[in-house]
Amino acid sequence: MPRPLRDFSRLCIHTITTKPWSIEEAIDRYAAAGVKGITVWRQWLEGRDIARAGENVRAAGIEVVSLCRGGFFPATDAAARRAAIDDNLKAIDEAEALGAGLIVLVCGADPNQPLDESRRQIFDGIAAVLDRAEQANVRLGIEPLHPMYADSRSAVNTLRQANDICDQLGSPQVGVVLDVYHLWWDPELKSQIERCGRSDRILAFHVCDWKTPTEDMLNDRGLVGEGCINVPQIRGWAEDAGFDGFIEVEVFSNRYWAMDQLEFLNRVKDAYLKHT
Amino acid sequence: MPRPLRDFSRLCIHTITTKPWSIEEAIDRYAAAGVKGITVWRQWLEGRDIARAGENVRAAGIEVVSLCRGGFFPATDAAARRAAIDDNLKAIDEAEALGAGLIVLVCGADPNQPLDESRRQIFDGIAAVLDRAEQANVRLGIEPLHPMYADSRSAVNTLRQANDICDQLGSPQVGVVLDVYHLWWDPELKSQIERCGRSDRILAFHVCDWKTPTEDMLNDRGLVGEGCINVPQIRGWAEDAGFDGFIEVEVFSNRYWAMDQLEFLNRVKDAYLKHT
Numbered sequence: 046m047p048r049p050l051r052d053f054s055r056l057c058i059h060t061i062t063t064k065p066w067s068i069e070e071a072i073d074r075y076a077a078a079g080v081k082g083i084t085v086w087r088q089w090l091e092g093r094d095i096a097r098a099g100e101n102v103r104a105a106g107i108e109v110v111s112l113c114r115g116g117f118f119p120a121t122d123a124a125a126r127r128a129a130i131d132d133n134l135k136a137i138d139e140a141e142a143l144g145a146g147l148i149v150l151v152c153g154a155d156p157n158q159p160l161d162e163s164r165r166q167i168f169d170g171i172a173a174v175l176d177r178a179e180q181a182n183v184r185l186g187i188e189p190l191h192p193m194y195a196d197s198r199s200a201v202n203t204l205r206q207a208n209d210i211c212d213q214l215g216s217p218q219v220g221v222v223l224d225v226y227h228l229w230w231d232p233e234l235k236s237q238i239e240r241c242g243r244s245d246r247i248l249a250f251h252v253c254d255w256k257t258p259t260e261d262m263l264n265d266r267g268l269v270g271e272g273c274i275n276v277p278q279i280r281g282w283a284e285d286a287g288f289d290g291f292i293e294v295e296v297f298s299n300r301y302w303a304m305d306q307l308e309f310l311n312r313v314k315d316a317y318l319k320h321t
Numbered sequence: 322m323p324r325p326l327r328d329f330s331r332l333c334i335h336t337i338t339t340k341p342w343s344i345e346e347a348i349d350r351y352a353a354a355g356v357k358g359i360t361v362w363r364q365w366l367e368g369r370d371i372a373r374a375g376e377n378v379r380a381a382g383i384e385v386v387s388l389c390r391g392g393f394f395p396a397t398d399a400a401a402r403r404a405a406i407d408d409n410l411k412a413i414d415e416a417e418a419l420g421a422g423l424i425v426l427v428c429g430a431d432p433n434q435p436l437d438e439s440r441r442q443i444f445d446g447i448a449a450v451l452d453r454a455e456q457a458n459v460r461l462g463i464e465p466l467h468p469m470y471a472d473s474r475s476a477v478n479t480l481r482q483a484n485d486i487c488d489q490l491g492s493p494q495v496g497v498v499l500d501v502y503h504l505w506w507d508p509e510l511k512s513q514i515e516r517c518g519r520s521d522r523i524l525a526f527h528v529c530d531w532k533t534p535t536e537d538m539l540n541d542r543g544l545v546g547e548g549c550i551n552v553p554q555i556r557g558w559a560e561d562a563g564f565d566g567f568i569e570v571e572v573f574s575n576r577y578w579a580m581d582q583l584e585f586l587n588r589v590k591d592a593y594l595k596h597t
Contacts, residue, residue, distance in 0.1 A: 156533040156549035159551055160551075191468060192467060193467065193468070193469040195505075196531055202506050202508070206508055229471075231468070231478075232481075255472055258473075259469075259538065275436075278435075
């Protein structure tokens with residue numbers, strides 16, 4: 046087991062976690078609560094001066110941990126694949142303007158073509174934006190998604206696959222994002238995290254919990270401690286593999302989005318210290 | 322790609338697929354439709370003379386392919402684990418009476434304990450009933466379940482795991498059940514099916530499809546052809562690995578259970594010939 050978390054110096058929250066709040070409100074509320082990191086979802090930047098938004102975050106004493114999300118490379122027709130690459134190039138521009146050193150890649154999948162084909166297109170898509178990412182000094186983090194999203198959200202469904210892609214690309218610009226919700230069930234998780242460590246490629250660590258029963262495949266995640274994932278054990282594996290960055294709370298939950306967000310933020314902090 | 326299916330000589334249907342029908346009605350309807358195999362869920366035998374039910378199936382020209390389902394071994398307390406073993410022994414008695422040569426194991430998981438512990442208890446549970454299964458000449462088929470069921474239905478979530486358990490048990494009485502719904506996403510699927518073939522341990526093959534979107538984690542499966550699973554490809558891999566048994570249609574679907582079951586049975590047959 047890893048060392049207990051005793052303060053909020055490594056706590057990062059995703060703007061999607063407090064979905065009812067705008068970026069401005071999130072910055073104010075997180076800063077007042079002592080939260081030290083933020084991962085910004087791209088929708089929160091629509092209609093904003095992105096560079097100024099980044100300055101506002103830093104002026105509040107908060108670090109921009111990552112921009113969420115790039116990816117969604119696969120498609121049956123070439124024009125759509127080209128549009129996806131263009132959108133990822135735009136995301137790199139946005140990350141650069143925001144001052145985010147990392148883009149989280151939800152790699153995509155198209156149910157109208159074989160999984161293998163989606164997997165090839167993901168590789169090609171990342172390769173196509175790699176030069177621009179290097180130039181902008183923005184790293185790309187492949188986030189393996191739970192196999193229940195293999196039809197339409199990501200054809201990268203295990204950490205082994207993400208490690209294989211990284212090995213094949215062979216660029217220090219590309220690494221992996223660990224999310225306990227997607228990975229907890231995998232019998233190979235410990236050994237694949239160790240493999241990440243040998244290449245120093247763990248770029249981010251996302252937490253939430255798996256509830257029993259889970260009533261919605263997308264928006265029924267729990268706070269850490271509410272479910273069956275042994276988050277401290279997985280955090281320990283990541284830290285043994287050299288990871289010492291932010292612990293990012295990413296919770297999609299219709300239930301939590303419906304409640305008072307200040308009260309919810311207190312629960313997030315409580316779950317962070319007690320169960321993470 | 323495997324050879325097309327041109328008749329119903331290998332078509333088996335699970336009683337749960339036509340849930341509104343009793344065992345008696347299912348036997349009559351399947352026989353009239355030319356279906357040659359049936360997998361009987363245990364609930365369908367409640368209050369019945371099981372040996373006579375088996376005779377009725379065979380008298381209708383139908384083979385009993387398997388009894389569904391044993392397993393659910395893990396639990397936090399020892400008394401519950403003992404009760405699970407007793408229930409599996411009872412299932413073996415039932416399979417013997419019914420004339421089923423196979424019990425499908427949905428191995429179980431308990432969200433209140435670590436996954437590793439559930440996995441150990443599954444191994445111990447199967448080992449505890451093995452002698453009785455041999456004596457009854459009933460084989461036990463470990464069915465890996467989709468990782469979205471790892472919290473409470475099965476801690477065996479990949480074919481690699483099922484193969485590992487079989488290797489460790491080292492008994493020809495134990496093999497695996499392939500279900501495309503649970504396995505289709507796995508990048509290792511082809512190589513692990515080949516591994517099954519080397520040990521001649523594919524005991525059954527279940528089909529349905531993964532719909533996009535899937536609206537219910539349990540009861541929104543599609544007929545083959547309605548979703549994104551490449552069923553013929555996976556069937557080809559299984560047949561290349563030596564499998565030549567029944568193709569079992571196992572569809573949990575609130576939508577289909579609500580419709581006229583005779584019309585549904587025609588759709589099952591149509592999907593079988595056209596898309597499987």
